[in-house]
Amino acid sequence: MSVILEIKNLDKHFGGIHVTNHVNISFKKHEMSAIIGPNGAGKTTFFNLISGFIAPDGGSVIYDGQDITRDRPEKIVKLGMIRAFQVANVFLEESVYDNVYLASLAHFKKNAKMLVNRKAFGDAKEHADFILNKIGLFYCRDVKASELSHGDMKILDIAIALTLQPKILLLDEPTAGMAPDERIKMMALLKELHEFFQLTTIFIEHDMDMVFGIAEIIRVLVQGELIAEGSPDYIRQHERVIEAYLGKEVL
Ligand SMILES: Nc1ncnc2c1ncn2[C@@H]1O[C@H](COP(=O)(O)OP(=O)(O)OP(=O)(O)O)[C@@H](O)[C@H]1O
Ligand SMILES: [Mg+2]
Structure with a gap:
Protein backbone atom coordinates (compact mmCIF):
# COMPACT_ATOMS: atom_id res chain seq x y z
CA MET A 1 0.00 0.00 0.00
CA ASP A 71 -2.02 25.39 4.33
CA ARG A 72 -5.32 26.68 5.65
CA PRO A 73 -8.00 24.23 6.88
CA GLU A 74 -10.32 25.02 3.93
CA LYS A 75 -7.64 24.04 1.45
CA ILE A 76 -6.90 20.81 3.31
CA VAL A 77 -10.62 19.97 3.34
CA LYS A 78 -10.74 20.56 -0.42
CA LEU A 79 -7.87 18.17 -0.90
CA GLY A 80 -9.88 15.49 0.88
CA MET A 81 -8.66 15.36 4.49
CA ILE A 82 -11.86 15.86 6.51
CA ARG A 83 -12.35 16.05 10.23
CA ALA A 84 -15.58 15.20 12.02
CA PHE A 85 -16.41 17.90 14.51
CA GLN A 86 -19.06 16.53 16.80
CA VAL A 87 -21.88 18.94 17.55
CA ALA A 88 -20.09 22.11 16.46
CA ASN A 89 -20.85 21.33 12.82
CA VAL A 90 -24.52 20.51 13.26
CA PHE A 91 -27.39 23.01 12.87
CA LEU A 92 -29.47 21.98 15.87
CA GLU A 93 -32.67 23.68 14.71
CA GLU A 94 -32.61 22.02 11.29
CA SER A 95 -33.71 18.51 10.38
CA VAL A 96 -31.30 15.64 9.93
CA TYR A 97 -31.97 15.79 6.19
CA ASP A 98 -31.37 19.53 5.91
CA ASN A 99 -28.08 19.26 7.79
CA VAL A 100 -26.76 16.71 5.31
CA TYR A 101 -28.39 18.39 2.31
CA LEU A 102 -26.93 21.82 3.14
CA ALA A 103 -23.44 20.38 3.56
CA SER A 104 -23.86 18.46 0.34
CA LEU A 105 -25.12 21.53 -1.50
CA ALA A 106 -22.20 23.63 -0.28
CA HIS A 107 -19.86 20.95 -1.55
CA PHE A 108 -21.48 20.57 -4.97
CA LYS A 109 -21.93 24.31 -5.51
CA LYS A 110 -18.28 24.88 -4.69
CA ASN A 111 -17.34 22.25 -7.21
CA ALA A 112 -19.75 23.70 -9.77
CA LYS A 113 -18.14 27.15 -9.27
CA MET A 114 -21.51 28.90 -9.52
CA LEU A 115 -23.72 30.35 -6.84
CA VAL A 116 -26.94 28.98 -8.30
CA ASN A 117 -26.61 25.91 -10.43
CA ARG A 118 -29.55 23.63 -11.12
CA LYS A 119 -27.43 20.57 -11.52
CA ALA A 120 -25.74 21.21 -8.17
CA PHE A 121 -29.14 21.16 -6.41
CA GLY A 122 -30.03 17.82 -7.99
CA ASP A 123 -26.63 16.32 -7.33
CA ALA A 124 -26.67 17.53 -3.73
CA LYS A 125 -30.09 16.00 -3.10
CA GLU A 126 -29.11 12.67 -4.58
CA HIS A 127 -25.88 12.69 -2.61
CA ALA A 128 -27.62 13.61 0.66
CA ASP A 129 -30.13 10.76 0.20
CA PHE A 130 -27.32 8.37 -0.56
CA ILE A 131 -25.24 9.36 2.49
CA LEU A 132 -28.27 9.23 4.82
CA ASN A 133 -29.12 5.76 3.60
CA LYS A 134 -25.57 4.57 3.89
CA ILE A 135 -25.16 5.88 7.41
CA GLY A 136 -28.53 4.63 8.63
CA LEU A 137 -30.21 7.96 9.40
CA PHE A 138 -32.64 8.06 6.47
CA TYR A 139 -35.49 6.79 8.64
CA CYS A 140 -35.19 9.85 10.90
CA ARG A 141 -34.41 12.42 8.19
CA ASP A 142 -37.27 14.70 9.29
CA VAL A 143 -36.27 14.76 12.95
CA LYS A 144 -34.79 17.99 14.28
CA ALA A 145 -31.06 17.51 14.93
CA SER A 146 -31.47 18.74 18.52
CA GLU A 147 -33.81 15.81 19.21
CA LEU A 148 -31.30 13.12 18.28
CA SER A 149 -29.65 10.89 20.85
CA HIS A 150 -26.01 11.62 21.62
CA GLY A 151 -24.96 8.64 19.49
CA ASP A 152 -27.05 9.64 16.48
CA MET A 153 -25.76 13.21 16.76
CA LYS A 154 -22.24 11.88 16.38
CA ILE A 155 -23.37 9.80 13.42
CA LEU A 156 -24.94 12.90 11.86
CA ASP A 157 -21.65 14.70 12.26
CA ILE A 158 -19.89 11.90 10.42
CA ALA A 159 -22.57 12.04 7.72
CA ILE A 160 -21.78 15.73 7.23
CA ALA A 161 -18.07 14.94 6.96
CA LEU A 162 -18.86 12.24 4.38
CA THR A 163 -20.77 14.65 2.13
CA LEU A 164 -17.42 16.35 1.53
CA GLN A 165 -16.15 13.14 -0.07
CA PRO A 166 -13.11 12.54 2.14
CA LYS A 167 -10.10 10.50 1.22
CA ALA A 179 -23.58 4.09 26.02
CA PRO A 180 -22.08 0.62 25.40
CA ASP A 181 -24.68 -0.36 22.76
CA GLU A 182 -24.08 2.93 20.90
CA ARG A 183 -20.33 2.23 20.94
CA ILE A 184 -20.82 -1.15 19.35
CA LYS A 185 -23.02 0.42 16.68
CA MET A 186 -20.43 3.13 16.00
CA MET A 187 -17.66 0.57 15.74
CA ALA A 188 -19.52 -1.46 13.12
CA LEU A 189 -20.53 1.69 11.23
CA LEU A 190 -16.99 3.07 11.02
CA LYS A 191 -15.70 -0.22 9.75
CA GLU A 192 -18.41 -0.39 7.11
CA LEU A 193 -17.91 3.20 5.96
CA HIS A 194 -14.16 2.69 5.85
CA GLU A 195 -14.60 -0.23 3.46
CA PHE A 196 -17.42 1.18 1.40
CA PHE A 197 -15.85 4.59 0.72
CA GLN A 198 -12.30 3.16 0.60
N1 LIG B 1 -4.28 26.02 22.25
C1 LIG B 1 -3.58 25.58 23.32
N2 LIG B 1 -2.84 26.45 24.05
C2 LIG B 1 -2.11 26.02 25.10
N3 LIG B 1 -2.05 24.73 25.52
C3 LIG B 1 -2.78 23.83 24.82
C4 LIG B 1 -3.59 24.21 23.70
N4 LIG B 1 -4.19 23.09 23.21
C5 LIG B 1 -3.78 22.06 24.01
N5 LIG B 1 -2.95 22.51 24.96
C6 LIG B 1 -2.27 21.67 25.95
O1 LIG B 1 -1.51 20.72 25.24
C7 LIG B 1 -1.56 19.45 25.88
C8 LIG B 1 -2.11 18.41 24.94
O2 LIG B 1 -3.48 18.66 24.73
P1 LIG B 1 -4.37 17.79 23.74
O3 LIG B 1 -5.71 18.40 23.76
O4 LIG B 1 -3.71 17.68 22.42
O5 LIG B 1 -4.36 16.37 24.47
P2 LIG B 1 -5.17 15.05 24.15
O6 LIG B 1 -4.17 13.95 24.00
O7 LIG B 1 -6.11 15.26 23.02
O8 LIG B 1 -5.97 14.79 25.51
P3 LIG B 1 -7.45 14.17 25.78
O9 LIG B 1 -7.29 12.67 25.71
O10 LIG B 1 -7.77 14.60 27.15
O11 LIG B 1 -8.39 14.70 24.76
C9 LIG B 1 -2.37 19.65 27.14
O12 LIG B 1 -1.49 19.88 28.21
C10 LIG B 1 -3.22 20.86 26.83
O13 LIG B 1 -3.57 21.55 28.00
MG1 LIG C 1 -8.19 15.25 22.84
Whole structure:
Protein backbone atom coordinates (compact mmCIF):
# COMPACT_ATOMS: atom_id res chain seq x y z
CA MET A 1 0.00 0.00 0.00
CA SER A 2 1.29 3.46 -0.84
CA VAL A 3 1.68 6.27 1.67
CA ILE A 4 -1.10 8.90 1.57
CA LEU A 5 -0.02 11.05 4.51
CA GLU A 6 3.50 11.52 5.72
CA ILE A 7 4.33 13.33 8.94
CA LYS A 8 7.97 14.31 9.20
CA ASN A 9 9.60 15.47 12.39
CA LEU A 10 6.47 17.37 13.45
CA ASP A 11 7.11 19.56 16.46
CA LYS A 12 5.03 21.90 18.63
CA HIS A 13 5.39 23.63 22.00
CA PHE A 14 2.68 25.37 24.00
CA GLY A 15 4.66 27.58 26.34
CA GLY A 16 6.82 25.17 28.28
CA ILE A 17 4.96 22.03 27.19
CA HIS A 18 6.43 19.99 24.37
CA VAL A 19 3.08 18.87 23.06
CA THR A 20 4.28 17.30 19.78
CA ASN A 21 7.79 15.95 20.05
CA HIS A 22 9.47 15.32 16.68
CA VAL A 23 6.74 12.95 15.49
CA ASN A 24 7.29 10.83 12.36
CA ILE A 25 4.41 8.77 10.95
CA SER A 26 3.61 7.33 7.51
CA PHE A 27 -0.11 6.65 7.06
CA LYS A 28 -0.80 4.18 4.29
CA LYS A 29 -3.68 4.53 1.86
CA HIS A 30 -6.82 2.76 3.13
CA GLU A 31 -5.31 2.11 6.56
CA MET A 32 -7.67 2.00 9.56
CA SER A 33 -5.57 3.32 12.42
CA ALA A 34 -6.00 4.52 15.97
CA ILE A 35 -4.10 7.09 17.99
CA ILE A 36 -4.18 6.41 21.72
CA GLY A 37 -2.53 7.85 24.79
CA PRO A 38 -3.25 9.43 28.17
CA ASN A 39 -5.21 12.67 28.61
CA GLY A 40 -3.10 15.62 27.55
CA ALA A 41 -0.74 13.45 25.47
CA GLY A 42 -1.17 15.72 22.43
CA LYS A 43 -3.60 13.63 20.36
CA THR A 44 -6.06 16.41 19.52
CA THR A 45 -3.16 18.80 18.98
CA PHE A 46 -1.80 16.34 16.43
CA PHE A 47 -5.11 16.55 14.51
CA ASN A 48 -5.06 20.35 14.82
CA LEU A 49 -1.57 20.42 13.32
CA ILE A 50 -2.22 18.12 10.39
CA SER A 51 -5.58 19.69 9.48
CA GLY A 52 -4.22 23.25 9.40
CA PHE A 53 -5.90 24.55 12.57
CA ILE A 54 -2.60 25.37 14.23
CA ALA A 55 0.87 25.81 12.77
CA PRO A 56 3.73 23.59 13.92
CA ASP A 57 7.04 24.95 15.20
CA GLY A 58 8.85 22.56 12.89
CA GLY A 59 8.51 19.57 10.61
CA SER A 60 6.20 18.89 7.70
CA VAL A 61 2.92 17.31 6.65
CA ILE A 62 2.91 15.74 3.20
CA TYR A 63 -0.47 14.75 1.77
CA ASP A 64 -0.43 12.64 -1.37
CA GLY A 65 3.02 14.00 -2.24
CA GLN A 66 2.04 17.64 -1.62
CA ASP A 67 3.44 19.75 1.22
CA ILE A 68 0.39 21.07 3.13
CA THR A 69 2.22 22.03 6.34
CA ARG A 70 1.11 25.64 6.45
CA ASP A 71 -2.02 25.39 4.33
CA ARG A 72 -5.32 26.68 5.65
CA PRO A 73 -8.00 24.23 6.88
CA GLU A 74 -10.32 25.02 3.93
CA LYS A 75 -7.64 24.04 1.45
CA ILE A 76 -6.90 20.81 3.31
CA VAL A 77 -10.62 19.97 3.34
CA LYS A 78 -10.74 20.56 -0.42
CA LEU A 79 -7.87 18.17 -0.90
CA GLY A 80 -9.88 15.49 0.88
CA MET A 81 -8.66 15.36 4.49
CA ILE A 82 -11.86 15.86 6.51
CA ARG A 83 -12.35 16.05 10.23
CA ALA A 84 -15.58 15.20 12.02
CA PHE A 85 -16.41 17.90 14.51
CA GLN A 86 -19.06 16.53 16.80
CA VAL A 87 -21.88 18.94 17.55
CA ALA A 88 -20.09 22.11 16.46
CA ASN A 89 -20.85 21.33 12.82
CA VAL A 90 -24.52 20.51 13.26
CA PHE A 91 -27.39 23.01 12.87
CA LEU A 92 -29.47 21.98 15.87
CA GLU A 93 -32.67 23.68 14.71
CA GLU A 94 -32.61 22.02 11.29
CA SER A 95 -33.71 18.51 10.38
CA VAL A 96 -31.30 15.64 9.93
CA TYR A 97 -31.97 15.79 6.19
CA ASP A 98 -31.37 19.53 5.91
CA ASN A 99 -28.08 19.26 7.79
CA VAL A 100 -26.76 16.71 5.31
CA TYR A 101 -28.39 18.39 2.31
CA LEU A 102 -26.93 21.82 3.14
CA ALA A 103 -23.44 20.38 3.56
CA SER A 104 -23.86 18.46 0.34
CA LEU A 105 -25.12 21.53 -1.50
CA ALA A 106 -22.20 23.63 -0.28
CA HIS A 107 -19.86 20.95 -1.55
CA PHE A 108 -21.48 20.57 -4.97
CA LYS A 109 -21.93 24.31 -5.51
CA LYS A 110 -18.28 24.88 -4.69
CA ASN A 111 -17.34 22.25 -7.21
CA ALA A 112 -19.75 23.70 -9.77
CA LYS A 113 -18.14 27.15 -9.27
CA MET A 114 -21.51 28.90 -9.52
CA LEU A 115 -23.72 30.35 -6.84
CA VAL A 116 -26.94 28.98 -8.30
CA ASN A 117 -26.61 25.91 -10.43
CA ARG A 118 -29.55 23.63 -11.12
CA LYS A 119 -27.43 20.57 -11.52
CA ALA A 120 -25.74 21.21 -8.17
CA PHE A 121 -29.14 21.16 -6.41
CA GLY A 122 -30.03 17.82 -7.99
CA ASP A 123 -26.63 16.32 -7.33
CA ALA A 124 -26.67 17.53 -3.73
CA LYS A 125 -30.09 16.00 -3.10
CA GLU A 126 -29.11 12.67 -4.58
CA HIS A 127 -25.88 12.69 -2.61
CA ALA A 128 -27.62 13.61 0.66
CA ASP A 129 -30.13 10.76 0.20
CA PHE A 130 -27.32 8.37 -0.56
CA ILE A 131 -25.24 9.36 2.49
CA LEU A 132 -28.27 9.23 4.82
CA ASN A 133 -29.12 5.76 3.60
CA LYS A 134 -25.57 4.57 3.89
CA ILE A 135 -25.16 5.88 7.41
CA GLY A 136 -28.53 4.63 8.63
CA LEU A 137 -30.21 7.96 9.40
CA PHE A 138 -32.64 8.06 6.47
CA TYR A 139 -35.49 6.79 8.64
CA CYS A 140 -35.19 9.85 10.90
CA ARG A 141 -34.41 12.42 8.19
CA ASP A 142 -37.27 14.70 9.29
CA VAL A 143 -36.27 14.76 12.95
CA LYS A 144 -34.79 17.99 14.28
CA ALA A 145 -31.06 17.51 14.93
CA SER A 146 -31.47 18.74 18.52
CA GLU A 147 -33.81 15.81 19.21
CA LEU A 148 -31.30 13.12 18.28
CA SER A 149 -29.65 10.89 20.85
CA HIS A 150 -26.01 11.62 21.62
CA GLY A 151 -24.96 8.64 19.49
CA ASP A 152 -27.05 9.64 16.48
CA MET A 153 -25.76 13.21 16.76
CA LYS A 154 -22.24 11.88 16.38
CA ILE A 155 -23.37 9.80 13.42
CA LEU A 156 -24.94 12.90 11.86
CA ASP A 157 -21.65 14.70 12.26
CA ILE A 158 -19.89 11.90 10.42
CA ALA A 159 -22.57 12.04 7.72
CA ILE A 160 -21.78 15.73 7.23
CA ALA A 161 -18.07 14.94 6.96
CA LEU A 162 -18.86 12.24 4.38
CA THR A 163 -20.77 14.65 2.13
CA LEU A 164 -17.42 16.35 1.53
CA GLN A 165 -16.15 13.14 -0.07
CA PRO A 166 -13.11 12.54 2.14
CA LYS A 167 -10.10 10.50 1.22
CA ILE A 168 -8.83 10.73 4.78
CA LEU A 169 -11.35 10.85 7.63
CA LEU A 170 -10.14 12.14 11.01
CA LEU A 171 -12.28 11.30 14.05
CA ASP A 172 -11.53 12.62 17.52
CA GLU A 173 -13.07 10.24 20.08
CA PRO A 174 -16.05 9.06 18.01
CA THR A 175 -17.50 7.08 20.94
CA ALA A 176 -16.95 9.66 23.70
CA GLY A 177 -19.92 9.85 26.06
CA MET A 178 -21.74 6.95 24.40
CA ALA A 179 -23.58 4.09 26.02
CA PRO A 180 -22.08 0.62 25.40
CA ASP A 181 -24.68 -0.36 22.76
CA GLU A 182 -24.08 2.93 20.90
CA ARG A 183 -20.33 2.23 20.94
CA ILE A 184 -20.82 -1.15 19.35
CA LYS A 185 -23.02 0.42 16.68
CA MET A 186 -20.43 3.13 16.00
CA MET A 187 -17.66 0.57 15.74
CA ALA A 188 -19.52 -1.46 13.12
CA LEU A 189 -20.53 1.69 11.23
CA LEU A 190 -16.99 3.07 11.02
CA LYS A 191 -15.70 -0.22 9.75
CA GLU A 192 -18.41 -0.39 7.11
CA LEU A 193 -17.91 3.20 5.96
CA HIS A 194 -14.16 2.69 5.85
CA GLU A 195 -14.60 -0.23 3.46
CA PHE A 196 -17.42 1.18 1.40
CA PHE A 197 -15.85 4.59 0.72
CA GLN A 198 -12.30 3.16 0.60
CA LEU A 199 -11.29 5.69 3.24
CA THR A 200 -8.06 6.15 5.10
CA THR A 201 -9.48 6.41 8.62
CA ILE A 202 -7.55 7.83 11.57
CA PHE A 203 -9.35 7.88 14.89
CA ILE A 204 -8.37 9.03 18.37
CA GLU A 205 -10.06 6.92 21.03
CA HIS A 206 -10.01 6.04 24.72
CA ASP A 207 -12.33 3.05 24.33
CA MET A 208 -9.95 0.10 24.06
CA ASP A 209 -12.62 -2.33 22.81
CA MET A 210 -13.06 -0.09 19.81
CA VAL A 211 -9.31 0.46 19.33
CA PHE A 212 -8.36 -3.19 19.56
CA GLY A 213 -11.54 -4.20 17.74
CA ILE A 214 -11.13 -2.29 14.48
CA ALA A 215 -7.69 -0.64 14.18
CA GLU A 216 -5.15 -2.32 11.92
CA ILE A 217 -2.40 -0.12 13.30
CA ILE A 218 -2.25 1.57 16.68
CA ARG A 219 0.01 4.51 17.44
CA VAL A 220 0.69 5.61 20.99
CA LEU A 221 1.42 9.20 22.00
CA VAL A 222 2.76 9.99 25.46
CA GLN A 223 3.74 13.55 26.33
CA GLY A 224 3.86 14.45 22.66
CA GLU A 225 6.14 11.59 21.76
CA LEU A 226 5.22 8.64 19.54
CA ILE A 227 6.38 5.84 21.80
CA ALA A 228 5.09 2.88 19.79
CA GLU A 229 3.29 1.91 16.60
CA GLY A 230 2.22 -1.45 15.30
CA SER A 231 -0.46 -4.11 15.15
CA PRO A 232 -2.92 -4.55 18.03
CA ASP A 233 -1.03 -7.66 19.16
CA TYR A 234 2.26 -5.80 19.17
CA ILE A 235 0.85 -2.82 21.10
CA ARG A 236 -0.96 -5.05 23.61
CA GLN A 237 2.37 -6.50 24.68
CA HIS A 238 4.50 -3.37 24.43
CA GLU A 239 6.04 -2.79 27.85
CA ARG A 240 6.31 0.97 27.65
CA VAL A 241 2.73 1.27 26.41
CA ILE A 242 1.43 -0.92 29.23
CA GLU A 243 3.36 1.11 31.74
CA ALA A 244 2.40 4.53 30.36
CA TYR A 245 -1.19 3.92 29.36
CA LEU A 246 -2.79 0.52 29.07
CA GLY A 247 -2.06 -0.79 32.53
CA LYS A 248 -2.50 -4.48 33.11
CA GLU A 249 -6.27 -4.71 32.69
CA VAL A 250 -6.43 -5.00 28.89
CA LEU A 251 -3.86 -7.80 28.69
N1 LIG B 1 -4.28 26.02 22.25
C1 LIG B 1 -3.58 25.58 23.32
N2 LIG B 1 -2.84 26.45 24.05
C2 LIG B 1 -2.11 26.02 25.10
N3 LIG B 1 -2.05 24.73 25.52
C3 LIG B 1 -2.78 23.83 24.82
C4 LIG B 1 -3.59 24.21 23.70
N4 LIG B 1 -4.19 23.09 23.21
C5 LIG B 1 -3.78 22.06 24.01
N5 LIG B 1 -2.95 22.51 24.96
C6 LIG B 1 -2.27 21.67 25.95
O1 LIG B 1 -1.51 20.72 25.24
C7 LIG B 1 -1.56 19.45 25.88
C8 LIG B 1 -2.11 18.41 24.94
O2 LIG B 1 -3.48 18.66 24.73
P1 LIG B 1 -4.37 17.79 23.74
O3 LIG B 1 -5.71 18.40 23.76
O4 LIG B 1 -3.71 17.68 22.42
O5 LIG B 1 -4.36 16.37 24.47
P2 LIG B 1 -5.17 15.05 24.15
O6 LIG B 1 -4.17 13.95 24.00
O7 LIG B 1 -6.11 15.26 23.02
O8 LIG B 1 -5.97 14.79 25.51
P3 LIG B 1 -7.45 14.17 25.78
O9 LIG B 1 -7.29 12.67 25.71
O10 LIG B 1 -7.77 14.60 27.15
O11 LIG B 1 -8.39 14.70 24.76
C9 LIG B 1 -2.37 19.65 27.14
O12 LIG B 1 -1.49 19.88 28.21
C10 LIG B 1 -3.22 20.86 26.83
O13 LIG B 1 -3.57 21.55 28.00
MG1 LIG C 1 -8.19 15.25 22.84
